[in-house]
Amino acid sequence: MTPPARPLRLCSRCLPPNPPRPAVFYPDGWCCPEHTPAARAGRPEPQPGPGLPAGAWTTPSPQNASAVADNRAVASGKRRANPAAYRAAQNATRPPRS
Structure with missing residues (x-):
């Protein structure tokens, strides 16, 4: 049995007549790509970092x-x-x- 789908979160800053779009959670709320903190400040979106180190899940347990x-x-x-x-x-x- 498949788990139920997550509810789609919508941008809280999209105003009518513009349709609300799918959003991502930021510290100041749910934002679509046009309303992210970086976009509102006129900066490009930060690129994702390198992630976890290669051996992060293979380290021996104490x-x-x-x-x-x-x-x-x-x-x-x-x-x-x-x-x-x-x-x-x-x-x-x-x-x-x-």
């Missing part, structure tokens, strides 16, 4: 680091856990045998 600290706290006995979780945490934090 949750992984907290899970390691949590395992260490359980393995050392500083945090309570059931015996199975305690043994699993000890095995996870124990250095590998050579």
Whole structure:
């Protein structure tokens, strides 16, 4: 099932007899391209920026680091856990045998 269509917002500055046109929200209200703050000031519209950095959504989560600290706290006995979780945490934090 497709979601319902968004209601079309119209420019609040278009006066009759001119028909209201689709608008974009600006800090001073809904404006069509002829009534944007830049157009009213006689300037060109600013160009869109570069956007988010390339790795913005691929950065590692700090949750992984907290899970390691949590395992260490359980393995050392500083945090309570059931015996199975305690043994699993000890095995996870124990250095590998050579």
